Amino acid sequence: MRRTLLAALLAFTASPALAQDRPTLYPTRDVAVTYRITGSQARQAGPMQSLTIAWLAAAQTMRMDMAGMGYMIADHRNQRGFMVVEQARMIMDVPMQQALQQYGPTESATYRRTGTDTVAGLSCTVWSFEDRGNNGTACVTNEGVMLRAQGGAQGQSGGMEATQVAFGAQDPARFARPQGYQSMQVPGGGQMPVVRPPAGAVTK
Numbered sequence: 401m402r403r404t405l406l407a408a409l410l411a412f413t414a415s416p417a418l419a420q421d422r423p424t425l426y427p428t429r430d431v432a433v434t435y436r437i438t439g440s441q442a443r444q445a446g447p448m449q450s451l452t453i454a455w456l457a458a459a460q461t462m463r464m465d466m467a468g469m470g471y472m473i474a475d476h477r478n479q480r481g482f483m484v485v486e487q488a489r490m491i492m493d494v495p496m497q498q499a500l501q502q503y504g505p506t507e508s509a510t511y512r513r514t515g516t517d518t519v520a521g522l523s524c525t526v527w528s529f530e531d532r533g534n535n536g537t538a539c540v541t542n543e544g545v546m547l548r549a550q551g552g553a554q555g556q557s558g559g560m561e562a563t564q565v566a567f568g569a570q571d572p573a574r575f576a577r578p579q580g581y582q583s584m585q586v587p588g589g590g591q592m593p594v595v596r597p598p599a600g601a602v603t604k
Contacts, residue, residue, distance in 0.1 A: 422511045423527050423540040426476065427455045430570040431545055433520075435560040438550070451560070454570050455545075461575045473575055484578060491577070492584035508532075519547035520562040 432454040452465045460477040472494065474481040481494040509531035517526055517539050524539035524547045536551030536559075550559035 421513075423525065423538065423546075424544045426460050427457050427544045429543065429567060430457050431455050431543075432566045432568075432570065433545060433547070433562050434564040436563050438559040438561050450563070454574070456570050456572060456575050459572075459575070463570075463575050473577075482577060484581065485584075489581050490584045491581040517548075520565050522547060522562075522565060524548070 432452060434450060434452045436450050450467055454463045454465075455461070456463075459475070462474045462476065463471055464474070465471045470483065470485045470487075472481060472483045474494070483492050483494055484490070485492075509529060511527055511529050513525060514528050514537065515526045517524055519539055522541055522545070524541045524545075526537055526539050528537045529535065534551065536549065538546055538550075539548040540546050545565065547562040547565070548560070551557065
């Protein structure tokens with residue numbers, strides 16, 4: 401599921417040069433969105449049946465909290481990020497450029513508007529994409545908030561859908577690199593790791 405979701409998300413957040421008619425997923429104001437995992441692999445998500453993504457809009461920085469695991473910070477403006485495993489007090493830099501090369505769209509990727517919908521009480525435009533055998537859709541508001549994303553690749557599918565959207569100022573400290581954590585090395589090949597929840601983790 402990590403691969404299919406990542407492919408869907410990166411397809412809609414890559415360089416605008418790849419597609420002029422496409423949504424922007426950088427919200428215009430601070431927001432925190434809670435999502436539920438959907439799709440054929442939702443059963444395999446384990447404790448991570450939901451996640452929360454918060455945006456510090458002015459800095460184009462995202463924080464993704466994964467229930468029972470930790471969180472990930474993605475600084476889109478500076479193309480850098482890190483993952484934090486809180487219970488183990490470990491931190492690992494995320495190779496965003498390598499992730500884009502592996503999962504992101506190519507110049508042949510196609511995008512098109514397919515309609516409108518309402519998710520979590522908000523109106524959004526539905527976009528579809530297709531690239532290298534990967535395909536999916538995303539519903540995005542006019543303010544750049546993604547409310548739903550679904551993607552498929554290599555016979556697998558995954559998705560996420562907003563259940564709660566809260567606009568309001570975010571604390572910049574929650575997006576800063578934590579101090580006193582042990583550094584982890586990126587696994588061979590530069591791919592982002594699959595972080596498994598600790599035993600006994602409780603889902604929100």
